[in-house]
Amino acid sequence: MRHxxxxxxxxxxxxxxxxxxxxxxxxxxxxAPELPKQFCWNAFDRGAVQxxxxxxxxxxxxxxxxxxxxxxxxxxxxxxxxxxxxxxxFAKFQDDEFGFDWSSFxxxxxxxxxxxxxxxxxxxxxxxxxxxxxxxxSGPSTARYLELTIYTTPAxxxxxxxxxxxxxxxxxxxxQKELKCA
Numbered sequence: 001m002r003h004x005x006x007x008x009x010x011x012x013x014x015x016x017x018x019x020x021x022x023x024x025x026x027x028x029x030x031x032a033p034e035l036p037k038q039f040c041w042n043a044f045d046r047g048a049v050q051x052x053x054x055x056x057x058x059x060x061x062x063x064x065x066x067x068x069x070x071x072x073x074x075x076x077x078x079x080x081x082x083x084x085x086x087x088x089x090f091a092k093f094q095d096d097e098f099g100f101d102w103s104s105f106x107x108x109x110x111x112x113x114x115x116x117x118x119x120x121x122x123x124x125x126x127x128x129x130x131x132x133x134x135x136x137x138s139g140p141s142t143a144r145y146l147e148l149t150i151y152t153t154p155a156x157x158x159x160x161x162x163x164x165x166x167x168x169x170x171x172x173x174x175x176q177k178e179l180k181c182a
Contacts, residue, residue: 033059033081040077040089041066043174044167049079049087052163054155056081066178068093069139081153088151091175093132093143100129100147113165115172116148125151126164128172132181146181148172 032053035046039061053059063077073094079087094100102120105127110120116130132146148171152160175181 030055032056032086035059035079036061039063039079040087041174041178043077043089044170048163048167048170052152052160053079053086054081054084054153056084056086058082059086066091067137067139068134068141068143068179070141070143072139073141073143084153085151086153088149089171090147090149090151091171092147092149093134093141094129094145094147095142097129097145100145102127111161113168115165115169117145119165119168121161121164121168123161124154125149126168128168130172130176130181132176132179134179135182136180137178146175146179148175 032050032055035050035053037046039046039049040063059079059081061077061079064075066075068075074090074092076091077089078085100118105120105122105125108122108125110122113119113121113126113128116128119126119128127147127149129145129147131144133144134141134146148168150164150167150171152164
């Protein structure tokens with residue numbers, strides 16, 4: 001009789017472990033919500049951005065028009081998963097090169113990237129700048145340099161340092177084409 005009790009406890013414990021493991025397996029299979037076909041001015045490869053989004057149930061995004069003028073020197077695109085920042089892209093014009101202070105990124109140990117005049121990438125972001133006097137999608141402006149920045153969520157850090165330079169290159173090519181930088 002005593003062995004039957006132990007056997008029942010062992011079976012009960014085993015079933016509990018199996019049920020708990022099944023629950024964990026289901027959680028691991030959860031995926032990131034799907035990006036819309038058009039997001040962030042269509043500047044990025046949808047699959048590349050999709051692969052770095054965190055898991056969640058709900059995705060929303062918001063983007064300014066990609067247009068610049070003397071009083072509108074920046075534009076941004078924000079992607080949220082479950083209300084939290086997941087991917088951000090910023091474009092900002094500067095009048096001269098002295099406005100670019102990236103010393104705050106030093107603590108992130110960024111890697112240099114060969115895009116634009118200068119570029120760096122770290123685990124959760126990348127930034128570049130290059131000369132650009134916009135001749136399209138813009139009004140009159142004295143700005144001569146365009147800075148592009150990408151930020152991602154730290155939730156999936158393992159592959160982002162490798163993928164962000166590619167996304168930054170796409171962003172730079174898009175901006176140069178859209179603005180017809182002179």
